[in-house]
Amino acid sequence: xxxxxxxxxxxxxxxxxxxxxxxxxxxxxxxxxxxxxxxxxxxxxxxxxxxxxxxxxxxxxxxxxxxxxxxxxxxxxxxxxxxxxxxxxxxxxxxxxxxxxxxxxxxxxxxxxxxxxxxxxxxxxxxxxxxxxxxxxxxxxxxxxxxxxxxxxxxxxxxxxxxxxxxxxxxxxxxxxxxxxxxxxxxxxxxxxxxxxxxxxxxxxxxxxxxxxxxxx
Ligand code: SF4
Numbered sequence: 001x002x003x004x005x006x007x008x009x010x011x012x013x014x015x016x017x018x019x020x021x022x023x024x025x026x027x028x029x030x031x032x033x034x035x036x037x038x039x040x041x042x043x044x045x046x047x048x049x050x051x052x053x054x055x056x057x058x059x060x061x062x063x064x065x066x067x068x069x070x071x072x073x074x075x076x077x078x079x080x081x082x083x084x085x086x087x088x089x090x091x092x093x094x095x096x097x098x099x100x101x102x103x104x105x106x107x108x109x110x111x112x113x114x115x116x117x118x119x120x121x122x123x124x125x126x127x128x129x130x131x132x133x134x135x136x137x138x139x140x141x142x143x144x145x146x147x148x149x150x151x152x153x154x155x156x157x158x159x160x161x162x163x164x165x166x167x168x169x170x171x172x173x174x175x176x177x178x179x180x181x182x183x184x185x186x187x188x189x190x191x192x193x194x195x196x197x198x199x200x201x202x203x204x205x206x207x208x209x210x211x212x213x214x215x216x217x
Contacts, residue, residue, distance in 0.1 A: 006094065006101045009134040012188040016134075020200035022192070024211050032210040042123040045072055045163070046090075046107060049121060052077070053089040053108055072123060072163050081117050081159045081168060084110035095145035097182065100189040104139045115155045118143060126162045130169045134188075137181040140173045153178045 015022040024030045044065070051058045065073065076082055087109040094103040108119040118139050127133040136158045144153055156173040206212055 006103045007138075007185075007189050007192075008103050009138040012185070012192065013134045015188065015192050017205060018201035018209070019195060019198040020215070021209065021211055023198035024215070027198075030211070030214070032214075034210070041069060041072070042121075044069060045076065045121060045123055048073055049076060049082075049107065050089045053086050075163050075166055076121060076161065079161055079168070081110060081119055081161065082108070084112050084117060087111050087116070093142050093146055095142040097141060097145065097189075098186055100186070100193075102138050102142050102185065104135075104142050106139060106143075109143075115157055116143065116147070116151065118156075118158045119161060120159070121161045121163060123163050125164070126160045126169055130158075130160055131171050131177075132184070134185075136171055137185055140171070141178070141181050141185060144173065144178060 011022065011026055014025055048058055048061055048065075051061065062070070062073070088106070089108040091106040091109050092103070093106065094101055096102075106118050107121050110117045110119060120135065120139075127135070130136055140153075140156055140158050143156055144151075147156075153173045153175050158171040158173070160169040162169060200215065206215070209215065
């Protein structure tokens with residue numbers, strides 16, 4: 001039984017891939033060194049976007065971008081969803097769903113006359129099944145709980161801004177998705193909380209697993 005009270009989207013994602021990896025990462029709290037270059041580009045774009053949306057002067061930061069990074073940032077600035085009305089960015093939100101606390105950090109939250117848009121910038125690959133990705137399900141559920149009766153689910157949207165392919169993947173929330181997400185999130189949180197074995201998956205993904213060198217699962 002774990003003592004973790006707050007769940008973030010990466011937790012059920014990791015658990016679904018391999019419960020033993022979940023144990024190593026979130027219960028034993030073992031972190032493995034990562035190649036920083038993998039994340040550098042994404043981190044820079046996220047930081048720049050945040051400063052830009054907050055109205056800060058980013059001239060010097062822009063001058064230090066590589067050609068590729070400049071191109072990516074231009075794509076983002078010209079994106080139709082990024083140009084909507086700003087609400088907040090790098091926005092930490094949490095909400096209680098039954099027995100579980102759900103947490104998330106939105107890249108940006110925008111709105112127009114009727115709708116809210118949670119933005120997520122992707123400099124790498126976008127999720128394969130975006131409608132049922134835990135990030136989508138968590139963030140829309142959190143925002144829906146947070147806004148409460150002020151808005152109907154149909155006016156909430158999640159937008160993956162795929163900067164690699166210059167396209168938007170938009171998930172429009174609605175009442176039936178709301179129910180389905182609540183069910184799916186509650187089920188997986190319950191499963192994690194009640195797990196005492198955390199069995200190892202042992203499949204082809206082990207070859208790419210960051211824990212493969214220390215895994216005795
Ligand atoms: S190496 Fe395989 S079994 Fe071990 S934690 Fe990673 S995915 Fe799970």
